[in-house]
Amino acid sequence: MGTLESFMKDHRDYIRKKWVFMAICAVVTAVAVIIEIGTGRYSLSFTDSLGYFFGHLTGNIPVDPGAALVDSIVWDRVPTALGGIAIGAILGVCGCAMQSSMKNPLADPYMTGIASGASLGVALMLVAGFAVAGGGAFDVAIMANAFVFAMIPAGVMVFFTIVNRNLSTNGVILVGIAVMFFFNAVTTVLKYYAPDSDLADMYYWSVGSIGPLNWKNLPIVLVVGMVSVVALQYFSRQLNVLTMNDASAQMLGVDPRRVRTYLLVLVSLFTAVAVCYTGTIGFVGLVGPHICRMFLGSDNRYLLPASAMAGAMILLAADCIAKNVTMAGLPAGVVTALIGGPVFLFLLIRQRKSDW
Numbered sequence: 216m217g218t219l220e221s222f223m224k225d226h227r228d229y230i231r232k233k234w235v236f237m238a239i240c241a242v243v244t245a246v247a248v249i250i251e252i253g254t255g256r257y258s259l260s261f262t263d264s265l266g267y268f269f270g271h272l273t274g275n276i277p278v279d280p281g282a283a284l285v286d287s288i289v290w291d292r293v294p295t296a297l298g299g300i301a302i303g304a305i306l307g308v309c310g311c312a313m314q315s316s317m318k319n320p321l322a323d324p325y326m327t328g329i330a331s332g333a334s335l336g337v338a339l340m341l342v343a344g345f346a347v348a349g350g351g352a353f354d355v356a357i358m359a360n361a362f363v364f365a366m367i368p369a370g371v372m373v374f375f376t377i378v379n380r381n382l383s384t385n386g387v388i389l390v391g392i393a394v395m396f397f398f399n400a401v402t403t404v405l406k407y408y409a410p411d412s413d414l415a416d417m418y419y420w421s422v423g424s425i426g427p428l429n430w431k432n433l434p435i436v437l438v439v440g441m442v443s444v445v446a447l448q449y450f451s452r453q454l455n456v457l458t459m460n461d462a463s464a465q466m467l468g469v470d471p472r473r474v475r476t477y478l479l480v481l482v483s484l485f486t487a488v489a490v491c492y493t494g495t496i497g498f499v500g501l502v503g504p505h506i507c508r509m510f511l512g513s514d515n516r517y518l519l520p521a522s523a524m525a526g527a528m529i530l531l532a533a534d535c536i537a538k539n540v541t542m543a544g545l546p547a548g549v550v551t552a553l554i555g556g557p558v559f560l561f562l563l564i565r566q567r568k569s570d571w
Contacts, residue, residue, distance in 0.1 A: 233517045236510045240524035244300060247531035251296040252289050254538045264289060298428030299534055300527040301440030303499055305489045307526020309482045310500025311519050312447045315454040316478045317384045324486040324500040327391045327479065328368030331398035333490045336364030337420050338405040341413040361491035368394040369483030376476050387475070423496035423548025425534055432492055443485040444523045450478060454515040496548040498555025499526050505559065
């Protein structure tokens with residue numbers, strides 16, 4: 216009996232540590248939201264940001280013109296903060312799903328060539344004037360091009376996984392890399408003939424920023440963010456089974472090819488939505504799951520939601536840093552790349568083989 220009680224206590228402590236880690240991520244993200252809405256060309260202290268945010272939320276909108284102006288500035292920054300949570304969560308949970316399903320620590324949401332496809336779509340719109348959604352507003356046409364062309368390389372990968380039943384996980388990754396290089400080559404050709412003004416627009420879009428998020432597109436981003444976490448969490452148990460070899464997974468009633476195909480489609484869809492609104496923000500979906508795996512292990516029942524929280528935390532923190540680096544600020548994608556590279560190398564060195 217003593218041994219059983221000791222085992223149950225250890226198990227409860229094991230689960231409690233996982234929840235504590237996720238709670239810490241949630242608290243840090245909440246703090247980052249307040250810092251985010253107080254950061255910009257007109258900066259506010261943490262307490263002022265908190266006061267104006269909850270004051271507006273509860274209907275206590277100031278009448279004084281000066282205070283009303285500050286309240287308006289704070290409230291206009293709320294979509295960036297909330298949208299940043301959703302985008303970070305999408306990238307984090309999709310990166311975790313790709314790493315777990317492919318059993319590859321280098322996998323991330325852009326592994327399917329989504330970023331290169333979206334970049335080509337934007338380049339075609341800016342340079343050649345080609346729009347898949349003609350007749351709409353310019354920003355809508357840009358997002359439509361990015362989304363449609365982002366799904367093309369993903370569709371190629373899914374096609375190969377269906378046609379070639381013997382294609383390994385490494386083969387799937389190589390297909391994605393091949394498509395990525397092809398799309399990047401076409402985009403480079405377009406950049407070569409593009410005027411300087413269009414090159415600047417393409418560069419800004421390619422590095423990624425949550426600045427374009429606003430009250431109009433926030434509902435879509437939030438809904439996709441929530442759906443991505445719930446949908447991929449549904450596959451958490453199958454992902455745990457996929458950590459074994461495919462033959463063992465089939466013996467346990469899980470079809471590896473079918474699960475990976477479903478995940479490729481879902482990850483591609485969710486990531487394409489994120490990319491078409493914010494551009495390519497690298498390393499969030501790569502580093503976030505690795506950080507969580509160091510603390511939580513490889514159980515996807517906890518790893519997937521934790522990766523979503525970590526992704527949101529990392530992206531908001533990066534955007535806060537980006538806004539304070541220079542007077543004009545930097546895109547968040549620049550900071551995630553600058554910090555994410557060294558952090559990822561450190562995590563790979565510290566990574567325990569048992570975590571996989």
